[in-house]
Amino acid sequence: MRTAAALIIGNEVLTGKVEEANVAVLARFLFELGITLRRVVVVPDELEVIATDLNALRASHDFVFTSGGVGPTHDDITVDAVAHAFGRAVVRSAEVERMVREYHAEKGRPLTDAALRLAHVVEGARLLRNAEVWWPTLALENVYVLPGVPEIFRLKLAVLREELAGGEGFVSRAVYTWSDESSIAELLTDLTKSHPAVLIGSYLKWRGEDYHTKITFDGSDREAVERAAQAFVDALDPKDLVRVE
Amino acid sequence: MRTAAALIIGNEVLTGKVEEANVAVLARFLFELGITLRRVVVVPDELEVIATDLNALRASHDFVFTSGGVGPTHDDITVDAVAHAFGRAVVRSAEVERMVREYHAEKGRPLTDAALRLAHVVEGARLLRNAEVWWPTLALENVYVLPGVPEIFRLKLAVLREELAGGEGFVSRAVYTWSDESSIAELLTDLTKSHPAVLIGSYLKWRGEDYHTKITFDGSDREAVERAAQAFVDALDPKDLVRVE
Numbered sequence: 001m002r003t004a005a006a007l008i009i010g011n012e013v014l015t016g017k018v019e020e021a022n023v024a025v026l027a028r029f030l031f032e033l034g035i036t037l038r039r040v041v042v043v044p045d046e047l048e049v050i051a052t053d054l055n056a057l058r059a060s061h062d063f064v065f066t067s068g069g070v071g072p073t074h075d076d077i078t079v080d081a082v083a084h085a086f087g088r089a090v091v092r093s094a095e096v097e098r099m100v101r102e103y104h105a106e107k108g109r110p111l112t113d114a115a116l117r118l119a120h121v122v123e124g125a126r127l128l129r130n131a132e133v134w135w136p137t138l139a140l141e142n143v144y145v146l147p148g149v150p151e152i153f154r155l156k157l158a159v160l161r162e163e164l165a166g167g168e169g170f171v172s173r174a175v176y177t178w179s180d181e182s183s184i185a186e187l188l189t190d191l192t193k194s195h196p197a198v199l200i201g202s203y204l205k206w207r208g209e210d211y212h213t214k215i216t217f218d219g220s221d222r223e224a225v226e227r228a229a230q231a232f233v234d235a236l237d238p239k240d241l242v243r244v245e
Numbered sequence: 246m247r248t249a250a251a252l253i254i255g256n257e258v259l260t261g262k263v264e265e266a267n268v269a270v271l272a273r274f275l276f277e278l279g280i281t282l283r284r285v286v287v288v289p290d291e292l293e294v295i296a297t298d299l300n301a302l303r304a305s306h307d308f309v310f311t312s313g314g315v316g317p318t319h320d321d322i323t324v325d326a327v328a329h330a331f332g333r334a335v336v337r338s339a340e341v342e343r344m345v346r347e348y349h350a351e352k353g354r355p356l357t358d359a360a361l362r363l364a365h366v367v368e369g370a371r372l373l374r375n376a377e378v379w380w381p382t383l384a385l386e387n388v389y390v391l392p393g394v395p396e397i398f399r400l401k402l403a404v405l406r407e408e409l410a411g412g413e414g415f416v417s418r419a420v421y422t423w424s425d426e427s428s429i430a431e432l433l434t435d436l437t438k439s440h441p442a443v444l445i446g447s448y449l450k451w452r453g454e455d456y457h458t459k460i461t462f463d464g465s466d467r468e469a470v471e472r473a474a475q476a477f478v479d480a481l482d483p484k485d486l487v488r489v490e
Contacts, residue, residue: 011446014282015417015463016272018448020265023287027261037259042268042285045446072427073447074434114430151451172260182317185359189319201256201290202318203263206396216262 002035002167005057008042009050009068009078010148021150022067029157034167034220035063045069050081058085058143063164068148072114079138082145083122093121096136130159139163168220173229176211176242180204187235188215195228197221211242247280247412250302253287254295254313254323255393266395267312274402279412279465280308290314295326303330303388308409313393317359324383327390328367338366341381375404384408417463418474421456421487425449432480433460440473442466456487 006026013020023040030037038061043049050069057064069078083090096119104111121127127136137156138145146156177184181204192200201216217229233241251271258265268285275282283306288294295314303309314323328335342364349356366372372381382401383390391401422429426449437445446461462474478486 008285011444011463012448012461013268014272014285015276015415016269016274017417017446017461019269023258024261024264027259029261031260038289040253040259040285040287044283071447071449073430074437075446109425109428112427112430115427117430118427149449149451170260172262180354182357182360182363183354185318185357185362192319199256201262201320202316203257204316204394206394216257218256218260 002063003038003061004030004035004063004065005039005041005061006037007050007053007057007064007066008040008148009045009066009081010042011044011075012148013042013068014044022146022148022153025150025154026065026067026157029161030164031170031172031218033161033164034169035164045075045077047077047081047084050078051085054082054085054143058141062142064143066143066145067153070145070147072112072117076117078145079120079122082138082140082143086122086140088123088140090120091123092116092119093127093136095127096121099135128159128163130162133159170218170220171222171225173217173225174245175215175217175229175232175236176213176245177215177236178212178240178242179236181213184213184215184236187232191228191232195224195231197224198228200228247308248283248306249275249280249308249310250284250286250306251282252295252298252302252309252311253285253393254290254311254326255287256289256320257393258287258313259289267391267393267398270395270399271310271312271402274406275409276415276417276463278406278409279414280409290320290322292322292326292329295323296330299327299330299388303386307387309388311388311390312398315390315392317357317362321362323390324365324367327383327385327388331367331385333368333385335365336368337361337364338372338381340372341366344380373404373408375407378404413465415463415465416467416470417461418470419462419490420460420474420477420481421458421490422460422481423457423485423487424481426458429458429460429481432477436473436477440469440476442469443473445473 012018027037041053069076100118122140126139129136133155137159146153197219199218203214217225219225257263272282286298314321345363367385371384373384374381378400382404391398442464444463448459462470464470
């Protein structure tokens with residue numbers, strides 16, 4: 001099993017100014033790759049907190065993804081915190097500096113010290129890119145540093161797909177039913193025992209007009225997942241079955 | 246300063262099946278009450294993991310809110326995990342059992358063992374309710390156990406408002422500008438120094454058509470927040486100001 005954790009950095013999430021959107025995107029991305037997201041931690045823009053959490057997460061997971069804090073302003077301290085966590089220096093990447101300079105020249109914008117902070121990287125970091133995303137993504141050992149802005153987060157995740165591929169992806173089936181959770185709880189408990197390779201989840205819909213409960217079946221063995229979902233469908237009163245996805 | 250943490254329990258969040266929605270609601274609720282949300286942790290439906298994280302969070306924060314895992318099925322283990330964390334027994338609440346029995350009788354549903362699990366509480370827990378929300382919310386010392394279903398999560402938060410009130414709420418101002426982050430970074434750094442009671446954040450909008458950067462000013466002192474926001478507006482080229490909220 002390959003495991004992952006996410007470290008979400010940002011006061012804006014902890015004060016409710018934004019609806020955090022990157023965790024769900026990352027979770028689905030990893031699920032497809034067969035990597036188990038075990039843990040997400042959201043922390044404020046504080047260097048020591050970020051570094052301490054990053055060290056705990058990278059020691060106990062195969063991959064760690066950070067989100068947020070990579071811009072040019074005073075509250076963007078992720079690169080400094082990653083460097084601190086690894087006990088390394090922050091250096092200016094000549095290559096990224098050239099990109100920042102060209103970008104500002106092209107846009108006719110004055111080149112500020114703050115803009116040059118965008119060229120800061122951790123010493124020894126790898127800079128990942130692909131044909132679509134020329135702006136590099138910083139990676140250091142098993143840590144990937146991603147931006148908080150959702151549109152850029154998605155673009156940069158795509159850059160990592162090749163590096164993270166290689167395992168069997170997870171598959172999922174969902175059965176929607178009119179049954180309420182209490183009436184099928186015993187059946188589900190039995191199914192978790194008879195289908196140990198499949199992770200079964202049960203989620204009720206509040207005042208559901210199109211179904212009452214959604215049962216999910218996850219695993220890396222497609223046939224085992226199908227069998228578990230079918231066993232549930234077979235045990236259900238046909239009038240309670242809404243649909244299978 | 247009163248601090249809080251959230252423990253989000255659910256495989257469905259870690260596999261990307263749902264967009265987690267309770268953190269933003271909790272964050273805004275606490276912000277209004279002047280309670281600082283310092284940390285959010287998302288964990289899978291695993292008893293030992295939940296208990297270990299809960300113990301770490303409740304030891305280091307004034308309040309802890311859990312979300313998820315309180316239904317009747319095999320993957321609903323939050324009450325058991327909270328009991329385990331506190332080293333207490335799970336007991337059946339006579340009062341909640343009566344409510345479950347009445348509900349099932351009223352709906353004409355068979356009363357299953359699983360349904361009676363809904364009456365499980367941790368020994369010594371307080372059961373909180375108000376006139377609108379008759380189904381009780383379990384609280385134990387500084388831990389509040391809330392359901393994952395967003396509609397019920399919101400209803401139950403409202404029950405806690407009175408218990409958590411008493412401090413000065415936080416206030417926030419936002420200034421939207423056409424300036425890009427690099428060009429105002431130095432100004433923002435200066436403002437963080439000259440307005441130490443105000444937390445200043447800077448957030449860029451990707452391909453923003455209505456503004457480029459949003460600057461936020463947070464604090465418990467309304468006048469200090471207003472002064473910091475005004476100082477930023479005054480320093481801005483008037484053509485770059487979009488609006489103040």
